[in-house]
Amino acid sequence: EDQVTQSPEALRLQEGESSSLNCSYTVSGLRGLFWYRQDPGKGPEFLFTLYSAGEEKEKERLKATLTKKESFLHITAPKPEDSATYLCAVQVPLIKAAGNKLTFGGGTRVLVKP
Amino acid sequence: NAGVTQTPKFRVLKTGQSMTLLCAQDMNHEYMYWYRQDPGMGLRLIHYSVGEGTTAKGEVPDGYNVSRLKKQNFLLGLESAAPSQTSVYFCASRSALAGFYEQYFGPGTRLTVT
Numbered sequence: 455e456d457q458v459t460q461s462p463e464a465l466r467l468q469e470g471e472s473s474s475l476n477c478s479y480t481v482s483g484l485r486g487l488f489w490y491r492q493d494p495g496k497g498p499e500f501l502f503t504l505y506s507a508g509e510e511k512e513k514e515r516l517k518a519t520l521t522k523k524e525s526f527l528h529i530t531a532p533k534p535e536d537s538a539t540y541l542c543a544v545q546v547p548l549i550k551a552a553g554n555k556l557t558f559g560g561g562t563r564v565l566v567k568p
Numbered sequence: 569n570a571g572v573t574q575t576p577k578f579r580v581l582k583t584g585q586s587m588t589l590l591c592a593q594d595m596n597h598e599y600m601y602w603y604r605q606d607p608g609m610g611l612r613l614i615h616y617s618v619g620e621g622t623t624a625k626g627e628v629p630d631g632y633n634v635s636r637l638k639k640q641n642f643l644l645g646l647e648s649a650a651p652s653q654t655s656v657y658f659c660a661s662r663s664a665l666a667g668f669y670e671q672y673f674g675p676g677t678r679l680t681v682t
Contacts, residue, residue, distance in 0.1 A: 497674050497675050541611070555626065556601075561610065
């Protein structure tokens with residue numbers, strides 16, 4: 455069974471204190487790993503897609519990396535506006551049907567204090 | 569360009585009542601999805617569609633029906649609501665073009681069934 459596990463569940467940071475979030479996965483036929491940001495009361499907002507081990511993507515203070523078994527989301531010198539829940543999802547083929555589906559992890563709640 | 573919109577934003581139903589949630593996207597995307605998000609369970613796929621006039625079951629389809637009569641709209645129906653269907657519902661869409669696999673989410677509908 456496909457599994458996506460995110461750690462830690464919650465992270466409290468001081469402004470400027472860099473840290474990393476982990477997403478580990480065991481899936482058959484990975485067709486992409488996605489990072490999303492979700493603010494309270496809102497829908498997930500797309501951040502990055504990673505397709506192959508060794509790939510890296512950056513956006514402002516965020517950097518996502520991918521290995522064969524896990525992905526990391528590095529937050530460099532975070533600001534209070536980076537506070538959100540960060541979701542990891544893997545795209546895998548659907549069983550008994552055409553197309554793919556996203557399997558999500560439980561998310562990491564990040565709070566950045568000024 | 570509004571992206572993905574959902575109607576209504578909030579709804580309270582009594583057990584046994586029916587309702588329809590509407591999702592609309594203006595990005596000309598082929599694929600559309602309905603998810604539910606529950607504490608501790610993450611986002612789970614209910615139903616999806618790979619094109620106008622097509623629908624298919626996801627991970628948790630029981631108690632829901634869907635229709636995709638127009639490419640830009642994807643409707644989720646609850647024929648006889650149950651308290652277990654209390655959740656936040658998200659619609660998402662994505663392109664069918666190779667290399668554009670990220671899904672874009674709507675703002676969500678918070679449904680309470682009493």
